[in-house]
Amino acid sequence: MYATKNVRPRSSLSTDDNHRIKDTNRPHKAPGNTILTLVAFCVFLLVLCGFLLGALVYVGKNIADEHQRQQAANSTQAALNGTIRTVYVDRDQLLSTKPILSVFSDNRAPTTTQVPSNTKSRAMSTVAPAIRAASKVLQKLGYRLPKEMKPSKYKLQLRPDLNQKNYTGNISISLEVLEPIAFIPVHVKQLNVSTVDVQHLDESGAPLKSVTPTLTFSYPEFEYWVTEFEKPLDVGNYTLRLNFNGSLTDRITGLYQSSYWDKLKNRN
Ligand SMILES: *[C@@H]1O[C@H](CO)[C@@H](O)[C@H](O)[C@H]1NC(C)=O
Ligand SMILES: *[C@@H]1O[C@H](CO)[C@@H](O)[C@H](O)[C@H]1NC(C)=O
Ligand SMILES: *[C@@H]1O[C@H](CO)[C@@H](O)[C@H](O)[C@H]1NC(C)=O
Ligand SMILES: *[C@@H]1O[C@H](CO)[C@@H](O)[C@H](O)[C@H]1NC(C)=O
Ligand SMILES: *[C@@H]1O[C@H](CO)[C@@H](O)[C@H](O)[C@H]1NC(C)=O
Numbered sequence: 129m130y131a132t133k134n135v136r137p138r139s140s141l142s143t144d145d146n147h148r149i150k151d152t153n154r155p156h157k158a159p160g161n162t163i164l165t166l167v168a169f170c171v172f173l174l175v176l177c178g179f180l181l182g183a184l185v186y187v188g189k190n191i192a193d194e195h196q197r198q199q200a201a202n203s204t205q206a207a208l209n210g211t212i213r214t215v216y217v218d219r220d221q222l223l224s225t226k227p228i229l230s231v232f233s234d235n236r237a238p239t240t241t242q243v244p245s246n247t248k249s250r251a252m253s254t255v256a257p258a259i260r261a262a263s264k265v266l267q268k269l270g271y272r273l274p275k276e277m278k279p280s281k282y283k284l285q286l287r288p289d290l291n292q293k294n295y296t297g298n299i300s301i302s303l304e305v306l307e308p309i310a311f312i313p314v315h316v317k318q319l320n321v322s323t324v325d326v327q328h329l330d331e332s333g334a335p336l337k338s339v340t341p342t343l344t345f346s347y348p349e350f351e352y353w354v355t356e357f358e359k360p361l362d363v364g365n366y367t368l369r370l371n372f373n374g375s376l377t378d379r380i381t382g383l384y385q386s387s388y389w390d391k392l393k394n395r396n
């Protein structure tokens with residue numbers, strides 16, 4: 129073992145020094161000192177072996193950990209890829225100051241997703257002139273959702289495609305109209321949205337009749353998707369269903385896909 133050459137001096141030097149001093153005085157004690165040197169050397173070798181063993185165990189453990197991490201990453205990828213996620217959000221979570229959505233996968237094992245807050249200054253884009261002309265509710269839009277309605281439940285499905293790096297999804301929003309209102313705004317950001325339908329529900333929560341929107345448009349100033357009606361909606365319970373799609377890679381907003389460079393492994 130090459131290491132013994134380097135380290136030998138430490139334990140054997142002191143003995144050697146002794147040796148030399150004692151050599152001049154009592155040369156006949158030399159055999160005992162040689163045994164001492166050998167014992168010290170053996171102890172040193174033992175310690176060295178201990179260190180090497182420790183190092184081996186450490187490296188082995190790291191390899192095992194890395195393997196586990198990879199497996200976990202692989203199974204996460206496989207689980208996310210192409211499967212439909214269902215998200216249930218209740219009103220308390222919406223009103224909570226912490227922007228956290230509880231996400232239940234299809235097998236109901238809860239995970240948590242941090243929703244980035246939309247505090248960035250808004251792009252001062254304007255709606256298309258056609259919308260400006262057609263809409264009867266534009267001037268009624270503000271930053272906050274109107275007090276005439278109260279959303280109670282969101283059922284969200286997401287289908288990410290990790291290969292195409294985009295996703296589709298749909299959402300069914302249960303809401304209660306407290307006072308007649310002719311539009312439903314929902315917050316969206318960097319999404320392609322379309323309104324599927326709006327159902328007026330009866331007392332029991334069953335669909336009563338479908339309400340046809342007259343205009344749907346996105347309103348980027350306030351990050352809204354607006355579903356507008358000819359006449360104000362009657363007081364009562366409704367469900368609004370939307371389809372949407374978006375990119376996983378455009379930016380770090382909402383649902384996104386990201387990777388990082390592992391400097392140690394020199395790979396993604
Ligand atoms: C993870 O997937 C990659 C290819 O996508 C594969 O090379 C690797 O062996 C997998 N790792 C494990 C631990 O299954
Ligand atoms: C994701 O799903 C597609 C098919 O939907 C499949 O071709 C691809 O190999 C999957 N990718 C991963 C990383 O599992
Ligand atoms: C995702 O990207 C692929 C390839 O660019 C495209 O064909 C597909 O329509 C996109 N899907 C969505 C939901 O945007
Ligand atoms: C949208 O919702 C329907 C159920 O209403 C579901 O069958 C479909 O898979 C969903 N699509 C996506 C992209 O999540
Ligand atoms: C994405 O959404 C837009 C707007 O709803 C829609 O026109 C388009 O067909 C969607 N694309 C896909 C691939 O679903």
Ligand SMILES: *[C@@H]1O[C@H](CO)[C@@H](O)[C@H](O)[C@H]1NC(C)=O
Pocket residue numbers: 280304330331332363364365
């Ligand atoms: C709307 O639903 C709520 C429960 O979410 C219920 O308390 C209320 O009575 C319903 N209103 C109508 C008009 O059905």
Ligand SMILES: *[C@@H]1O[C@H](CO)[C@@H](O)[C@H](O)[C@H]1NC(C)=O
Pocket residue numbers: 318319320373374375
């Ligand atoms: C909307 O869809 C189009 C094509 O379907 C796509 O090119 C565009 O990136 C999508 N917009 C967003 C914000 O994902």
